[in-house]
Amino acid sequence: MEKEINKGKIVVSKDGPYLVSGNLPLERAEIVVDENEEACCWKKGKKYPADESYALCRCGKSKTMPYCDGSHMAGFAGTETASRKKYLEQIDAKTLGPDLELFDSRALCANARFCGRKDGTWELTKQSEDPQAKKMAIEQVCNCPAGRLTAWDKKLWKVCEPDFEESLSIIDDPAIKVSGPIWVKGGVQIEAADGFVYEKRNRVCLCRCGKSTNKPFCDGTHTRIGFNPEKDGQ
Ligand code: FES
Known part of the structure; x- marks a missing residue:
């Protein structure tokens, strides 16, 4: 629907x-x-x-x-x-991993700190051929309340976003x-x-x-x- x-x-x-x-x-x-x-x-x-x-x-x-x-x-x-630019025009860092691409707009950081867990979202993105690392990176991105971090799944050809009302x-x-x-x-x-x-x-x-x-x-x-x-x- x-x-x-x-x-x-x-x-x-x-x-x-x-x-x-x-x-x-x-x-x-x-x-x-x-x-x-x-x-x-x-x-x-x-x-x-x-x-x-x-x-x-x-x-x-x-x-x-x-x-x-x-x-x-x-x-x-x-x-x-x-x-007032769109998010994609505000990105100031990209991390290109084997299965994931991570985009970062540091000005939007709300210091919620989900991205620092385990090896951190950037490192996990670099290891994203490993399903566990990929899953954890996506989870951390989706937990980021400020939308500072976003991720693109290169295999599924889609943006990784939680389903919010x-x-x-x-x-x-x-x-x-x-x-x-x-x-x-x-x-x-x-x-x-x-x-x-x-x-x-x-x-x-x-x-x-x-x-x-x-x-x-x-x-x-x-x-x-x-x-x-x-x-x-x-
Ligand atoms: S009391 Fe804080 S904005 Fe009105």
Whole structure:
């Protein structure tokens, strides 16, 4: 069956919140680490009540997280500085393996760290004639919430992507005691404050600590400043 036409939308308001519409489900998602403290998988968390539209904080200061409470009016500068090029034009590194090709746009890194497990996604890509290495590389790519990494399966002639419905997750990263960005899944339309429409992608992360240098997208700053306004989703 054809996938339903996307209905969700996020508008980045000028120096204010993300205005979400289209009944987009909102829940929390936690980064789980293995015995070596390496990010290995996701655990679903609390679901928020369904709503046709809502406003999510992007200044990092709300007292009613993850929703906006007007705190941004105290003086939040939310100027969007991210590239407006399509992902394929933003790629700054490629790794060509026997069975996989790995593409990387480092500016989009949300520091979720799935790519560092075992030998790391780049090395696993180089070993991708080994089915286990290939499987692990694809799994790591698909776990990357920000869409920094993408992979092309040379055998199957297709892009490796998880099958996501349109939805949003607030990322928690308890292993390093931070809370992270908004994980936007399933190709939700994201519109800039000036009306520009960013490329629709299956996985992207929107900044909600207010400090990214690549707004509206996350650049991992939340991990460096210890952002955790809700104390691990409580
Ligand atoms: S954007 Fe409104 S309180 Fe943060």
